[in-house]
Structures are given as C-alpha cells and as structure tokens.
Amino acid sequence: MSTTTSQVTSDVKSAVVDTVSRAKEAARTLSRASTEQKNTALAAMAKYLHSQRPIILEANARDVKAAQTQGLSSALIDRLRLNEQRLSEMETSIEAVIALPDPVGAVLREWRRPNGLSIRKVRVPLGVIGIIYESRPNVTSECASLCVKSGNAVVLRGGSESFHSNQAIGAALKQALVAAKLPEAAVSTIPTADRAGVDVMLQLDQLIDVIIPRGGEALIRKIVETSRIPVIKHAKGVCHVYVDEAADAAMAETIVLNAKCQRPATCNAMETLLVHERMAPAFLPSVIRRLEAAKVEIRGDERTRALVPGLKAATEEDWVTEYLDLILSIRVVRSLEEAIEHIGRYGSAHSDAIVTKDEASAKRFVQEVDSAAVFVNASTRFTDGFQFGLGAEIGISTDRLHARGPMGLEELTTYKYVVYGTGQIRE
C-alpha cells in the first residue's frame, strides 16, 4: 500500500470505481429485500460454496504455493490454507446466520408530539460496507453473510496473498445471489490484487458508507490516515486482569490461566496481570508456576521479581504491548486505585477484569475503568459476539462511535425517522 494515488494506473482505478459503483446500486435493492429473500440467498450461498469446493481449493492451492515461494511465515500460510473442514465450517457459519433475527425494519422507538406528529425511529441498513482484511479467506464468507442478512452490500478487499481464494469464494457467493434473484454486486470483491486498489477504495466516500478494517496495527493506522470514509477500527487489545486483595485465590488463578492461555492470539486475551500487594505473596508464586508450566514467558516488575526470583524484567514498553502470544507482563500494585490508573494509562480500553469478593471494589472498578467490556469475576475472553449472545460477530470495535465492543447484525445498521402528520407546519 505504499503506492500513492498519483501512481495508480487508470486501470486499477476504473476497476475499483466500477466494482464499488455496482455495489452501491445493489445496496438499494438489498435494503428493500424481505427477510425471506435474504435467507434464501444465504442458503444458496452455503450451497454454492459446497458445490464449488474443488474450484475454491484449487484457487487456494495457488495462493498457498505463491506464499511458500515468497517465503511467508508458516503461521501465515496456516491461516491462509483452506481444507474440507474449514470449508464445512464456512458453510455452517452461513447457515447459522439464517436463524438470526433480521434487524432491518425494527421500530426502535415510537412517540407522538403535542402537535400530533407521530414519530418512529426505524432500523435501516448502513448501505455499502467496505471490509479490508488480511489473510484468512473464511472472513470473506463470514462478512458477506452478515452484511447480506443486515441488508447491506459489501465490498471485500482481502490480503493480496489470498487473492485467488477470495475471488473464488466471492464468485460462488455471487452465483448464489443471482440464484436467489438478488443483485450479484451485493457481494463484491475488489478485482485486483494491486495494493493501490485500497487507496482508490478509501477515497470513495460517495459510494461506501463505512470501512471496517480487520488486521494488524500497521494496516489499521494506514487506513485511518488515508480514508475519507468513516472507519470503525478493530484495533488492538491490551487487556488486564486485576486480582484484588479480596479475591478468591483459586478463582483468580483459573481466570488468569484462561485469559492468558485459552487462545493467546486473540484480542481479548490478557496481556498484563495486576495483583494487589497484599494478595501477591501468596498468589503470585503459585500462579506463575502454573503459567510457566503452560509455556508462558513471564515479565515481572520489581516487586514481582522479588517474590519470584529469576523472572525477566518488564519494561515500560511491555505495559503497552499486545503480545498475542504466550507472554505475560505482571505488576504488583498498592491499591485498587493504582490498578485502575494503570489500566487507564497503558490499556487499550478493550476488555479488563477484576477478581474480587468485595462488592464496593467491583462497583468502583466497573465505573472507573472505561473499557468496551469490564468484567467482574470472569475471563476477558468472553468479549465476543457469540459469547455475549449477539448470535454473530463481524468483529470487535475498539472505537467509541457507533459500535463499541462486539459488533453483531444490529451494529451493521443505522436508523431513519419516519414522521406522519396531518398537514402540520412549523410556526
């Protein structure tokens, strides 16, 4: 994405503008589609993904081979690779969206004014949603199904390393839309792997209503700097668990191990453990032993290292780092207040937890920690659309505008006011 707009060949530009314009046209039709029509399309999407497995796997094999030739990391290649099982999961996940309630048309509020005007606030689709993401090709069908169900057209721009996979998946989904008599451009993939295409896309604020980036910090920063379109960021999670002086030690240990180890590469995994100084001497040696047994590298502040000698020292840099890995920084704090202060200063306002039996401490923590999700006596790993019961998730917003935390179908909508009168005018 280092290419500047001036260098963009007119071919790339016209291909992107053309694709996005057709998506905008399709959005109008999709916004009026009935729930039944949309569900029919979703069922067809699962069906076509199934029948086109050979084509998709072949396209994916090309991407994997190119990635190997380019020497990409094995972790990246693993995320890129599709197989029968992953394709089955993609189909199942589309079918699950059929069962979810259609958010469009819901009346959010309804009232009457003294002058007799009747006002309804009604849920409507956002319009055209642009998704810019890296690597995992299953994001293509996940995002497409959620956007279609919520009445939105979607323009998908995956990583260039998964270009052929995404094109093949996109082609299957388009055929499904046509079979369901909906415009195929409702699910559009950017038809070029040229990174300049992203720059073109980000200028089209008359055609795309929102950009949702899913990827690493560098990708997201670049998009925020470049985009004229509103962006809902899915950025990093530097999540904390604070073990209060009044914590149940066994519960704290279970939560700490789960928050760190159950799936360390996710944004809601714990990166820093804060422990009250009165709890630390009894708690830290045991929990660190268990964490180390689970292959977690510990980086401790001075007081942690005094309690458990031989640990690596945590630096200022550690407190702001999202490891996404089996690494944990630990700090001993003097008070609840110091824990809240630490989270406010170094955290990313994603997901933070307190373990305590003290109701007043819990209350103060949830009031003063300004994060998208604040937990009392539960693992930070629960910040997730499915775990919250939203039924689905297009991602986890780290922004404060429009949607915060897990974004389900409702978060892919906006509203309009419908006002019925009997000839009212303004005096």
Place this chain on the structure above:
Amino acid sequence: MSTTTSQVTSDVKSAVVDTVSRAKEAARTLSRASTEQKNTALAAMAKYLHSQRPIILEANARDVKAAQTQGLSSALIDRLRLNEQRLSEMETSIEAVIALPDPVGAVLREWRRPNGLSIRKVRVPLGVIGIIYESRPNVTSECASLCVKSGNAVVLRGGSESFHSNQAIGAALKQALVAAKLPEAAVSTIPTADRAGVDVMLQLDQLIDVIIPRGGEALIRKIVETSRIPVIKHAKGVCHVYVDEAADAAMAETIVLNAKCQRPATCNAMETLLVHERMAPAFLPSVIRRLEAAKVEIRGDERTRALVPGLKAATEEDWVTEYLDLILSIRVVRSLEEAIEHIGRYGSAHSDAIVTKDEASAKRFVQEVDSAAVFVNASTRFTDGFQFGLGAEIGISTDRLHARGPMGLEELTTYKYVVYGTGQIRE
C-alpha cells in the same frame, strides 16, 4: 486552513496539544460527575455568562470592528454580533439543559447468559468532543452546555473572525466550572486564531474522540480530508417536498410555503418541489403565485414552465444545490416512482416529504426514500432536536454512522458492557 502541518510553528502546535491534553484529563473527571454536580455547573455557567456580559460584549465589539475593517459581508457580521438579547438567549438555553434528563448511566439492555454471566449495556460519555464551527459565538455556550450535561469534555474551535468573543465566553464558562468544583479544562477553547491550529487538532486521535464540524461545505470537506479523528458531518440538506397525485391541494400549498419560506437559510428548508403530472396543472399556477408573492425565485423544468410561462429554467446544477435562500427549483414528475428516483439521485438524504391522501403511496415513499427524516403530510422544517422532542440539539447529522438526523444528549454518548460473573472461564 491552507497551512500544512510542516509550516505550523511549534508554538501553535504546543498550545493546541497542551489545551487538548488538559481536556482529555478533565474528561475522566467529568465522566464520573453526578447529575447534581453537572447541573450545578450549568447553573453557574448561566450565572457567569450574565455577570460577565460587559467583558463579552467588549470582546465581541473587537471582533465586529475587525470584521468590518476586513470588509466581511453584512450577513456574516450580523451572525457574529452579540447583544443583550442574544446573551439572554444563551443563558436561557443553558438553563433549559439543566431540566433535561442525564443520559449517562442509563442501562440500555440487560440480560443473562446460559453460563450465568450477567451482562448490562450501560450508557457512558463519548469522552472529548471537538467542535469546529463558523461565526455565531452562541454556538460556544450551546455546545459546551450539552457536552457538560452528557459528561463529555469539549474542545471548541470557532471561526477566527469570532476569536475574541469565543475566548471571553469560554473564560466565563471555565470560571463557572471551577466554582462548581469541576475541572475548568472540561470546556476548552483553542487558544490561537491561527488556522494551523485546526490541522494540529485534527491529528490528535489519541486525545479527541469525535469531531463535529458545523459550517459550510468547504469547511466540512477540508475536515473530512484532514482528520484522523472520526467525524460526524453536519453537511448540506437538499430537501424535497413531493406533491402526489392524491394530495390535498390546500394542505400541499401550506406545507410547500412553510418548507420554503419559514426559515429558508436552514438545512431542513425545501430546495426542490416535485409535483405529480396529474396534480401539476391545478396546483402549480396557484402555489407559484403565492411563492412569488413571498419573494421566492422559481426555477422550473420544461413542464413547469409550460404551465407557468416566464419562469427561469432549472438546470442539472439546480437539482443538487442547497440554496439556503428564497430560491426554489420545481419539477413535474410522471409518477411516485420518478419522484423517489429523483430524490435518491439528487438529494442529500436529509429531510424529504410526501403530501398524499393515499396510504399505499405514503408507505412506499417512507420505505424507499432513504433519508434521515421522511415526512408524510408535514413540513420538512420539523427535522430538529427540539421539534422531535429530544429537548436539545447539537446539530443535525448527515452521516449514517453513530447518529443520523437531530443529535441530542443521547447521541453524545456511547456505551460499555458491564459483565458480572462467578468465576466463569471460556472452554
């Protein structure tokens, strides 16, 4: 605002960064302030504005004199000028905010998961709100009072022509905050009239949570292009009234005159009148006579001019123009469908109305016209926070994300999830 960042003197930069950093600090305190504390501050704000009238009027006189010397238009100077009456209105409008319910802390939804987790979605302030506006100095106190009530810190950057007025008003409001034991930086004015200050402000995405611009198209476009901070646009309204073939002619005439003439310089005033071809012959000559009597300049399409000879011709340009003045473009359409098509193509999705006695036509119009406010048998002029019963208005969003249409106190908030468990971990 043509200065690029590289030209910004370090003085301007450090002054802006310093001001905004202090606002961010203050936001934390304000987010936790009780309703009573915030109302005490609002009462003090009205009181200090009152006691400091001489200082404010003197500062305003300096701005007016400079504007006259620079030869600014008399309309602009009129908007800039303060007097005892306008100051009284500013005080009254702050007092009105005291009576409004505090949106912060409201539980938006509350549910329990099968694993026993209890989840609450709770309303919290956005944080730091940046307002960039032109001319009218009363915006300073209006926005400040709404932000304080909703628990947000506000950074105000008015037009350079009203710099001294805004500084004087800001100083009075700060004294009021101090008197109410809240941090004075909760209401901050950018301490420099240098336009480079805006560019600096728009880069501070770690300190400001949202930018709300209020002003002309050029200002808003510039901000959208420059800002790394999410922007909620308050852009133009190209609003339509469509008079259906089944309209009550007398009602239609009343609504048309109100929508055009009651306050033509507002964004919710009608700019284009669409009339069904079966209605046009009986309706247009009479309504045009009344509009012309009200000094409205009419620009008609071919069929309008065939019915009422001597009118100026409407061009393609007219259909997309927000006149904000006593000018109206008129088009005769063949059908409801053509009216909806015209509004979709040329409109700005702000406020659009149909006048009809036919329920099916009304229903189709409100479904297919995708505007922030869609009216049946009422004037477009009702798109307004007060008229909608929101109690207040910081502006009218023309965006689709976060807030659409009139923005009241609730639209100045976001939410967080508060989750209580009993030791739950993710399997």
